[in-house]
Amino acid sequence: xxxxxxxxxxxxxxxxxxxxxxxxxxxxxxxxxxxxxxxxxxxxxxxxxxxxxxxxxxxxxxxxxxxxxxxxxxxxxxxxxxxxxxxxxxxxxxxxxxxxxxxxxxxxxxxxxxxxxxxxxxxxxxxxxxxxxxxxxxxxxxxxxxxxxxxxxxxxxxxxxxxxxxxxxxxxxxxxxxxxxxxxxxxxxxxxxxxxxxxxxxxxxxxxxxxxxxxxxxxxxxxxxxxxxxxxxxxxxxxxxxxxxxxxxx
Numbered sequence: 001x002x003x004x005x006x007x008x009x010x011x012x013x014x015x016x017x018x019x020x021x022x023x024x025x026x027x028x029x030x031x032x033x034x035x036x037x038x039x040x041x042x043x044x045x046x047x048x049x050x051x052x053x054x055x056x057x058x059x060x061x062x063x064x065x066x067x068x069x070x071x072x073x074x075x076x077x078x079x080x081x082x083x084x085x086x087x088x089x090x091x092x093x094x095x096x097x098x099x100x101x102x103x104x105x106x107x108x109x110x111x112x113x114x115x116x117x118x119x120x121x122x123x124x125x126x127x128x129x130x131x132x133x134x135x136x137x138x139x140x141x142x143x144x145x146x147x148x149x150x151x152x153x154x155x156x157x158x159x160x161x162x163x164x165x166x167x168x169x170x171x172x173x174x175x176x177x178x179x180x181x182x183x184x185x186x187x188x189x190x191x192x193x194x195x196x197x198x199x200x201x202x203x204x205x206x207x208x209x210x211x212x213x214x215x216x217x218x219x220x221x222x223x224x225x226x227x228x229x230x231x232x233x234x235x236x237x238x239x240x241x242x243x244x245x246x247x248x249x250x
Contacts, residue, residue: 002245002247003057003058003059003245003247005080005081005084005247007058007059008058008059008081008084008085008245008248009059009084009085009087009088010088011055011059011061012055012059012062012063012085012088012089012092013088013089013092013095014051014055014092015051015054015055015059015061015062015063015089015092016063016064016088016089016090016092016093016096016186016189017092017093017095017096017099018047018050018051018063018092018096019044019047019048019051019063019096019186020092020093020096020097020185020186020189021096021099021100022043022044022047023040023043023047023117023186024096024097024100024113024118024190025100026039026040026043026044027040027116027117028100028104028113028116037171037172037175038172040171040175041168041169041171041172041175042168044167044168044171045164045165045167045168045169046164046168047164048063048160048163048167049160049161049163049164049165050160050164051063051160052150052160052163052164053159053160053161054160056150056159056160056242056243058245059085059245060241060242060243060244060245061150061159061160061243062085062089062243063089063185064089064182064183064184064185064186064213064217065085065089065090065183065184065185065213065214066143066182066183066184066213066218067143067146067217067243068082068085068086069082069086069214069218069221070143070146070217070218070220070221070222071151071221071241071243073218073221073222074221074222074225075250076151076225076240076241076244076249076250077241077244077248077249078248078250081244086185089185090184090185090188090189092185092189093185093186093188093190094188094189094192094193095189096189096190097117097189097190097192097193097194098193100113100114100117101113101193108197111193111196111197111200112200114190114193114194115190115194115197115200115202117190118179118187118191118194118202119178119179119180119181119186120179120202120205121177121178121179121208126177126178128208130177130178131177131178131179131208131212132178132208132211132212133212134173134174134177134180134212135174135178135181135182135208135209135212135213135216136212136213136215136219137174137216138170138178138180138182138216139182139212139213139214139217139220140217140219141166141169141170141216141220142163142166142167142170142182142216142217143216143217143220143221144166144220144223144224145162145163145165145166146163146243147221147224147225147228148162148228149161149162149163150162150163150242150243151224151241151242151243152224152228152242153230153239153240153242154230155242159243167182170182178208178209178212181212181213182213182216184209184210184213186209187202187206187209187210188206188209191206
């Protein structure tokens with residue numbers, strides 16, 4: 001059965017909402033210790049594993065502009081569909097920030113919760129270059145897991161679990177350096193929402209959370225597609241991605 005682009009967009013919006021809601025809330029309630037980092041990593045990894053598994057039949061379960069852009073540059077998704085996906089993901093992330101803001105009191109208190117739940121780096125401890133490299137490498141690993149465990153037609157149905165583990169591992173590895181967004185929407189939603197309040201803007205860092213995930217994710221997508229994808233050149237067969245619904249493929 002074909003899935004409409006409208007339905008896929010709704011699923012992408014909700015999927016990204018769920019990931020960002022869990023991420024912002026977990027950062028608020030976790031303490032700033034290694035145990036707290038583990039809580040944040042596990043909670044976001046579990047959330048992503050669940051939402052990707054649930055969303056694959058409808059939208060492919062991207063929940064991340066870096067994933068969608070990887071499918072776009074490898075010719076696996078139509079440009080129109082990719083644009084709708086990314087807009088839905090950004091909207092879901094922003095909605096999640098708004099819900100956390102309201103749930104935890106609103107006003108400046110709620111805004112600070114959203115601000116503190118935004119991926120960011122401390123320039124007193126780590127340089128911008130360090131944060132950028134951290135985002136590139138963690139995103140490369142995450143998107144490689146996406147292609148190998150879910151997009152590849154040879155995958156065995158454990159994509160959501162593998163992707164959730166890769167995300168959790170990324171949080172544990174680079175969370176203290178860059179905040180471990182690995183997802184432009186994860187940074188965009190709370191950054192946008194918090195910026196409505198004086199003194200809570202992170203726009204000066206925000207480019208790191210687009211360039212890093214998109215570069216890392218695109219590298220993973222290109223390498224996998226060029227060298228590991230199960231195409232048959234002799235018969236001119238190039239399988240479609242299992243994470244792009246048939247009517248949204250070129």
